Amino acid sequence: MRETLRTRLGWLHAWAGFLVGLIATCIFMTGTLSVFDEEMTRWMQPENQVPANAPLTDTALDAAAALIHEQQLRGSSVFLTLPSPRSPTLDVLHYDGQKFVGTLFDPRSGVPITVRATMGGTFFFTFHYTLLAGTTGTRLVDILGIILLVTIVSGVVIHLRALVPDIVMLRLSAARLRGWLDAHLLVGVLFLPFTLMIIYTGTVVNANLILPATPLTHLFAPEKPETPATGPAVTNAAPPPLPALAPLLATARRSLHGREIGFILFSPDRLSLYASDASGPFLTRDHADFSLPDGHLLGTTTTPGPIAHTIQAMHGLHYARFAPLGLRWLYFLSGLCATGIIASGLVLFIMKRRRASGLRIGFRIGEGLTITTVTGLPISILVFLWSNHLLPATMTGRDRLETGLLFGAWILCAGHAALHSTSTSMNTAWRPQLVMIALLGGGLPVLDIVTCPHAVRSLWAIHAGMDGMGVLAAIMALYARRQLRG
Template sequence: MRETLRVRLGWLHSWVGFLAGLLLVLVFASGTLAVFDTEITQWMQPEVPLTQTTLLSPTALQAAAETIQTEEEQGVSAFLSLPSHRDPILRVLHYDGHEFIGAALNSTTGAAFPTRDTAGGQFFYNFHFSLRGGTQPGAQIVTFLGLCLLVALGSGIIIHLKALWPDLVLFRPFGPRPRAWVDAHLIAGVLFLPFILFMGYTGTAIHARLLIPAQSFFPSHNTALPKKEKAPPKGHVLQTGPLLPPLAPLLAQARATLHSPDGNLVLFTPDEVRIFKSDAFGPFLTRDHVDFSRKDGRLLRSVTHSPPAAATMQLVRGLHYARYAPLSLRWLYFLSGLAATALAASGFVVFLMKRRRSSGEQMFFRLAEGLTITTLISFPIAILGFFWANRCLPVALHDRMACEITLFFAAWALCAAHALTLSLTRHATSGWQQQLGLLAGAGCALPLLDYLSGTHPWSHGGGVFITTDALGFTTGLIALWALLKLREPTA
């Protein structure tokens, strides 16, 4: 009876893991990059110096207020992201339907930096939670994938529980290929199981109300912050309020009330100015805020406490988004995300290896291998293509951000067509090798491209540029190693 259960769970683990994993790998990879979304934006906007002070001057706040007023007159609902230690820039942002984008201002003078138009790291954050499909149906699909992840993890634990300890002790990375890949799959799954389970559960819980109509069981986030909704239609004019009062005294009063020294968000309605506590203050992603009259700047109210149910969801969101995390903890999130990606990737390889001899000539198997290449190799190529586009496209190009995103999807589509064509025509090995070669070249050449572009002085914020280039170069080296391994006669 026990063996029958393990066999059935093995079938469930294999097929749910493979079918859901084709998209889960994309969610894992983009979520891993989204841990450093702010730093990626800084890399993709090299015109912004990262040596700015986080202290705000009244002059800068006045310039930001004037920018807000101008954007409101043009039908754009904008808000302020105040400087923080992680991002020492005063930003005037609005939601375009996918990302929060906008002008970057000097926190002392208020002068706008001439930045290139780019989605930056926000692109990966949006892709992670919605696959660029919006709340309906994108976030619904990702939430359902979270449920599939929990099913695959639960069945995998039961399947391997009996022989788990011997398999971990007898890790055989240089043994027979199938055994080595199974061991790698187990190692990635076991060592990072708490993180993967936790992120899968919290990610599903955050948007569970999208799948279950009974929303009362899942208290939603306070809706006072900018919502991820459709952008206003072209030509639409928002209701604008009176001229904004001086923001410096309001900010000082709000910070004292909220005990939040920097990084606050400032939102505007036709009647009010709302200053929110920084998301980086702690693991609770609170929506504490202080509201002032837009007409005369008088204090209207302060909201600094949440009911227990809302506080629980604030903790779930805060731990999942990790906006509070110091640099060392963000790197731990990043490495754990890579492990989750490796867990799914090694599972794909094991799935194909087990079925190649019996089903290798069938159309379904060839399609499955083509989709695996599309997910494991083509998607990283598209990501690197996104970074390459940022450095290669002219800075003054019209609709430049859309061009970057279009090139990302074009590169991915071309690589996917290449992989599926070769796989369906029984040349999958060539597909693996050719795309690994392209990935190796794009990754290893990224630092050279960044250097030759001359877009930034390496002495200013060099850590962001060096780290990003180093990660691209490391990706290229891993792809090169895999290519050499694949070309061995025993592969």
């Protein structure tokens, strides 16, 4: 009876894991990169060389306020993000339907900084939770999260007897399949707390999209087109001039119990100063409101209560915006290992079925898709980074071209894997793609030093981290290639 349960759960774990794992690998890989999304944006905009913790001056605030008022007069809906250690510029932004764009100010002098147009780290963040398919994509990601939780629970039940005794068991000298299984189990068990936490919180933060409080008929109703944020939120009366922002910031900090201010939203009759996401593990939208044009404090809005705190903690844990640098690195490493769990599961699924079904068309497609996911996505991410540094900084539409090149490279990888799916050994597809990762990843530091020497010198930590990740990807790819024999 027990064996029957394990067998059935094994079937569920394998098939659900494989089908969901193909997309989950992409979600986890981009989510892991999103841990350093701000840093990636800074790497991809080498013109912005403002050091972390640059002091914010009244001059800069006045310059930003003048631009905001000018934009408001033109009917644009903009907001202001304040400098933080991760993103030290003062940014006047609006949403263009894909990303936040606008003017970056040096917080010390108030001088606008001209930077190249790029999606930056935002691309990975957006891809991670929407698959670039808007609300429908977010719903899909949420459903995949639930299936992934089922897969994990079934995997734990299958492995329950050896879960604790074999917690540090890895047999590299055993047969190749045994070695892969050990690696999958080892990383799966050791990183189980992180994996469960990140999938559960990720599912909960957008749970309202698949389990709405409103009737289900609304859920499947056709989506309304988004209101273009750049479009005029026209009011009849001209917006009043903004008061000096520095005193309001000080008042808001006091009203929000000493928390730093993250961003400011502007409406016709008031402005709202929101607590920074980095100010604590509970990700809130607590804010202080001030009237316009005189700047009197209208009051503070907080969301107390255990339910609100629970959901704030879920958001905080998943987004990790409160995390100091060390903990952020731990999130990143755990994310890499969680990606490795799913990727190794995909490879195991293929390896186990190669002997029995290796010549079937379904198997060939499955292996082609696995290659496209496991090696194709890293290649396209590296192409994205290379194109950012190689395309002219002033080129029109370069941000769209960067994204286009990423998807172009991914399609080429898929085509390459499909082309080799007719050959007897799929190593002929794995090997060139692994070599490509090694070339692009290993060449990243050279490219960075050659194309942006000033930025490498002034922001060496960010550039060393990014380039180091490229080199790490190259080393891992070369190691994997060496292991592919025959």
